Amino acid sequence: MSSGGSIPFDRAAEVYDETRRSTAEASAATTDLLGRELEARQPCLEIGVGTGLIGLPLHRAGIRMIGVDLSAPMLGKLVEKADGHLPFALIIGDATRLPFTDDVFGSALARHVLHLIPHWRHALTELVRVVRSPGVLLINIGFNEGPWQEIGDHLDARIGETARRVGLDSSRGAELDDALAALGAGARELPTVWEESELTMERYFAEVEAGVYSWTWNVRPDLLADAVVETKAWAADRFGGFNQVLEPRSPSVWRAYDLP
Numbered sequence: 001m002s003s004g005g006s007i008p009f010d011r012a013a014e015v016y017d018e019t020r021r022s023t024a025e026a027s028a029a030t031t032d033l034l035g036r037e038l039e040a041r042q043p044c045l046e047i048g049v050g051t052g053l054i055g056l057p058l059h060r061a062g063i064r065m066i067g068v069d070l071s072a073p074m075l076g077k078l079v080e081k082a083d084g085h086l087p088f089a090l091i092i093g094d095a096t097r098l099p100f101t102d103d104v105f106g107s108a109l110a111r112h113v114l115h116l117i118p119h120w121r122h123a124l125t126e127l128v129r130v131v132r133s134p135g136v137l138l139i140n141i142g143f144n145e146g147p148w149q150e151i152g153d154h155l156d157a158r159i160g161e162t163a164r165r166v167g168l169d170s171s172r173g174a175e176l177d178d179a180l181a182a183l184g185a186g187a188r189e190l191p192t193v194w195e196e197s198e199l200t201m202e203r204y205f206a207e208v209e210a211g212v213y214s215w216t217w218n219v220r221p222d223l224l225a226d227a228v229v230e231t232k233a234w235a236a237d238r239f240g241g242f243n244q245v246l247e248p249r250s251p252s253v254w255r256a257y258d259l260p
Contacts, residue, residue, distance in 0.1 A: 022053065026195045026252065031057040033190055034109065034138055037256060038063050041106035041135055047095040047123065048113030052078035052087070059087050066105070068093045096122040103132035111140045114168040114176070116214060121179055128183045128259065137185065137257040142170035147246040151204070151235055158227035159219055166218065176255070185257035193252040201235055202242040 022030065035058060038044050042064045046055045049067030051074055059065045065088040069075055075090045093099050095110075096119050108127045114120040127137055143149075149170075168176060177187045208216060208228055216224055232242075239246060 022252075023196050026193055027053075027057055029193045030054065030252065030254075031061050033193060033254065034058060035061050035063055037136055037138060037190070038107050038109075043105055043107075045098075045100075045105045045108040045127075045130065047098075047108065047110050047127070048116070049078065049090065050074045052081055054109065054111050056081060056087060064088070067091070068095060068098065070094060096126060098126045098130055100130045102129055105131045105135065107131060107136045107138065109138040112142055114139070114141055115166070115170070117167040120168045124176075124179055124183060128180075128185065131259060133259045135259045137180070137259070138190075138254055139176065139257065140252065140254045141168060141173060141176060143251055143253060146250060147239060148199075148204075148250075150238070151201075151231065154231050154234055155208075155227050158230055159223055173255070180257045185259050188256040188258065190254040190256055193254070195250050195252050197247055197250060198245055199247070200243050200245055201232075201239065205232055205242075 031054075034054070038058065039062075044058070044063055044065055046065060046067050047069075049055045049065075049069050050071070052059075052067070055065050055067050056078065067075070067078070067088065067090045069090070069092065072092055075092065078090065079086055091099060095113070095117060108131050110123075110127075114123065117123050124137075131137065180187065205228055207213065209225070211217065219227075236242065
């Protein structure tokens with residue numbers, strides 16, 4: 001199906017879990033948190049299901065899942081992780097044009113996907129359309145505080161926001177709340193899940209230069225290279241050694257949007 005301008009993750013399928021992984025403890029906490037919301041609201045649709053970082057643990061916890069993603073290679077990795085078997089229905093499709101009739105799901109979730117969708121409001125409208133009342137949408141758009149955000153903001157300033165972002169980023173949570181309120185959904189913030197990390201600046205900048213993050217794909221290589229060189233110098237002065245872990249512990253915040 002056409003992407004509608006969204007970014008397919010074909011090129012990231014082999015490295016996605018390595019760069020977006022969660023610890024076993026955080027994954028279990030997330031599964032428990034979301035599972036409590038979803039248990040009475042099944043089946044659950046996950047848009048941008050990817051390699052199943054969220055969907056597979058929920059499936060194994062007994063939640064009936066259906067996954068949609070633009071990328072066949074990403075879905076292939078999910079099946080590979082499920083011992084080569086299809087764990088639940090997986091559909092190659094566009095979140096802005098979901099191939100489902102109205103009111104067929106009890107819930108839906110999206111983790112770190114709305115920033116990849118230029119017309120992210122269309123995706124929200126589609127989710128509200130296919131989830132029946134009283135259902136719930138569970139959305140995580142990331143966190144926008146701390147050293148990594150400072151580094152990201154510095155890169156933005158050197159690259160230009162237009163070149164770097166395509167959809168809804170983590171600094172615009174209030175805009176997400178407003179968009180869903182206009183669709184009739186009430187917002188709740190779920191308890192924070194804390195993520196442990198060993199990410200260093202050395203590894204992060206190497207991954208940026210290697211193009212493993214989706215935001216780099218829309219940036220001219222020469223512009224990206226210059227921005228990285230300048231940001232490395234600034235970060236060394238701001239934070240010190242490149243081998244230190246900048247954020248050993250960071251919050252993962254999910255929002256629940258209740259449909260009347």
